[in-house]
């Protein structure tokens with residue numbers, strides 16, 4: 261497509277493959293079940309590889325498939341170098357990896373090494389006695405000075421765990437506590453201990469030698485804690501916010517650079533690494549993703565998925581478009597000259613994008629296409645979460661027994677115990693629970709949406725008769741075909757992957773608009789993120805786009821009787837022009 265003018269050298273040298281790639285996230289429990297036990301598995305994923313190849317994605321990110329008691333749905337691993345039997349075997353994994361590579365795609369594993377399962381042999385040894393050689397593989401500490409171990413408030417610090425309650429679990433036999441930033445069954449590894457780091461690097465090399473193409477690193481910016489373990493600031497209730505003492509800790513850059521040296525160096529160019537980093541700022545991300553520092557290729561930051569939240573994720577408030585543009589615009593500008601962004605609206609921890617940022621009623625299809633268009637035309641690597649390409653929505657959970665996620669179930673227990681009305685807590689769960697992302701993928705309108713011949717582990721969203729992959733693929737106007745077009749555009753038009761990003765109309769409360777420029781090719785992206793018509797004619801140099809080519813739209817052809825830049829509710833357009841002023 262790049263006809264007019266030559267490509268700049270700088271651009272030519274800075275073309276890591278993952279900058280023009282699109283990643284598809286699979287949450288194995290809910291993707292496709294091949295043996296009828298109601299739980300997705302590797303066989304199910306293998307049966308859908310051509311579906312993904314046809315969509316055009318380049319990389320598959322596999323959420324954890326390792327042996328696990330499933331206390332946190334697989335993010336509690338009891339053996340890093342095998343496959344959870346409910347998902348299959350190592351042979352099934354190798355077959356899947358082979359099928360992925362045969363189609364020119366890559367597969368990235370989920371690396372969960374901030375913590376293990378409490379059933380991992382490392383922890384079983386560690387908890388066996390205070391003098392066990394693996395005791396220091398985890399964070400064991402005596403209770404607070406002058407207090408009796410096990411008593412409320414005797415915990416070594418007042419840190420709150422992510423899934424409610426204290427981040428410390430008491431062990432009566434030894435009179436000591438162990439740290440768990442997530443569930444009690446997810447004890448944190450002590451990365452201060454070089455043996456721990458060595459064991460993790462050996463495991464990572466084992467998977468790379470097996471042919472995997474990189475890692476998504478779970479809460480990787482929590483592995484370095486302040487060894488003094490100071491208390492956190494308390495806002496309300498018993499527990500304090502310990503995150504300033506374990507997020508982006510003192511040795512994090514050192515550990516990431518060591519990991520890069522010990523595991524990734526020498527294989528670098530074929531691999532993709534993305535660090536999940538809650539609480540990461542633009543400034544820190546510039547350091548983490550600066551290729552010269554050899555840490556990670558990109559990070560998952562959380563700013564834009566916390567804009568509609570109060571002090572906790574359960575205090576939901578309306579999202580202002582200007583705030584969303586402000587946040588994403590700052591990340592675009594902040595990583596324009598160094599580093600690289602990952603781009604996502606949702607994943608297995610976030611509610612469905614169209615229900616949260618779009619309109620999952622009258623304008624479900626158009627708003628889902630709009631969200632895809634805006635995201636995929638930003639500068640960075642887009643991530644598609646399974647079902648997003650179908651415009652899947654949040655689920656109509658009726659009562660607490662419909663939920664499966666430890667975070668949601670623990671929150672319901674804690675909030676109702678502290679006097680909140682069950683209905684109010686359920687309302688927050690319906691909006692923000694991670695289970696919204698975890699209902700089975702809707703493949704067709706047969707029983708259980710074609711996900712399983714057995715009883716699904718979590719209810720299928722009843723709207724599968726309307727929203728499913730086979731209907732979407734048969735309908736050229738579907739969200740699926742629109743996502744395929746967006747992915748194809750990123751592969752064909754270098755300006756999408758590499759063009760400079762410029763936000764326009766930043767304060768507009770309906771319009772999300774920006775340009776991308778690479779050499780003499782410029783793209784204008786316009787989105788009406790509202791249910792009312794909106795005028796985009798205030799964009800700078802609007803006249804420049806008079807004769808430009810309309811590359812992508814999600815609405816009927818613009819009505820010539822209407823002003824050219826008048827946008828229908830949830831309408832998105834991408835224009836392309838060749839700049840003659842060179």
Ligand code: TEU
Pocket residue numbers: 332335336372422442478479536538573608609667694
């Ligand atoms: O998530 C970390 C994390 O930030 C989330 O717990 C987030 O705060 C929460 O989901 C928002 O509701 C990673 C994994 O993605 C998540 O699935 C795991 O539960 C968690 O780490 C522990 O491994």
